[in-house]
Amino acid sequence: MADDDGERRAKAALVDTSVPNPARVGDYLYGGRNNFEADRKVARAMIAVAPSVAMIASAARAFHQRAVRYLVARAGVRQFLDIGTGLATAGNTHEVAQSMDPQCRIVYADSDPVVLAHARALMRSTPEGAIGYLDACAEDTREMMAGASATLDFGQPVAFMLMSTLGFMPDLAATGAFVRALLDAGPSGSHLALYHHASDLDPAFRLAATRWNRHSPKPVTLRSRDEVAGLLAGLDVLPPGLVPFCEWRPEPGDPCFDRVVPFYGAVARKP
Numbered sequence: 001m002a003d004d005d006g007e008r009r010a011k012a013a014l015v016d017t018s019v020p021n022p023a024r025v026g027d028y029l030y031g032g033r034n035n036f037e038a039d040r041k042v043a044r045a046m047i048a049v050a051p052s053v054a055m056i057a058s059a060a061r062a063f064h065q066r067a068v069r070y071l072v073a074r075a076g077v078r079q080f081l082d083i084g085t086g087l088a089t090a091g092n093t094h095e096v097a098q099s100m101d102p103q104c105r106i107v108y109a110d111s112d113p114v115v116l117a118h119a120r121a122l123m124r125s126t127p128e129g130a131i132g133y134l135d136a137c138a139e140d141t142r143e144m145m146a147g148a149s150a151t152l153d154f155g156q157p158v159a160f161m162l163m164s165t166l167g168f169m170p171d172l173a174a175t176g177a178f179v180r181a182l183l184d185a186g187p188s189g190s191h192l193a194l195y196h197h198a199s200d201l202d203p204a205f206r207l208a209a210t211r212w213n214r215h216s217p218k219p220v221t222l223r224s225r226d227e228v229a230g231l232l233a234g235l236d237v238l239p240p241g242l243v244p245f246c247e248w249r250p251e252p253g254d255p256c257f258d259r260v261v262p263f264y265g266a267v268a269r270k271p
Helices: 002-013 022-030 037-049 051-073 093-100 113-122 141-148 172-184 203-215 225-231
Strands: 079-083 105-110 130-135 159-163 191-197 263-269
Touching: 022 037, 022 051, 022 113, 037 051, 037 203, 051 093, 051 159, 051 191, 051 203, 051 263, 079 093, 079 141, 093 105, 105 113, 105 141, 113 130, 130 141, 141 172, 159 172, 172 191, 172 225, 191 225, 225 263
Parallel strands: 079 105, 079 159, 105 130, 159 191
Antiparallel strands: 191 263
8 A cells, every 4th residue: 555655646646737737727617717828828729719618517517418318218327437537527437336236336547647636636436336436547458457447347338438538549540449449348238438529520629639749748639420330330329329419319417508519428328
């Protein structure tokens, strides 16, 4: 335990608050306070050229929560591996899932020390369920599955949650291989839920991505609908299919917008 604590402190000391970070920018767009001027500055610069950026956080949270509710209520999933967790906010995967079935088990995986510190400090499981926190690089699926298996049973269906994660993987072939490796770790009946930055829904969003990539060490890759659909090859993509994520099973009370929010969303099942 002491070695783990020392490693966490060493990683935290490497955090550079002078450059924008995806999780902290997301926190700013949510209206949170766990962000710095570099995060706020790039967010404002993106919103200036693409007003839809200001809508992403609330639209993303609504899609995420709808997907989790579907997976528990309709698909019968009780295990979740949430990769690229982001900073803790209201309505996280475990809160939604365990509110429907307290026995749900969730692992949050991220390589960002700030994200993991917040997760460990703020996220608490029900007594009947379990939450695990995993320091893992998204591309290293073998290490990730080994760590997650302390909490999850990969002999039973698992929902793999990829909320914007794939947009930070620049190579399309490698991204597809990562998705396949994830699904290979779970049995038939496992699910994949994702949303992904779109290149073909809002031309201004491409300008916003250029501004982000100019300042961040974690560049984002926008993809077309066909490219995102290719990442779901071999899976049963559930109705309504791969759509702008505000159009995926909208519910009363969801936020409404006067323009498209440029992300695709889908939930798919492993046959």
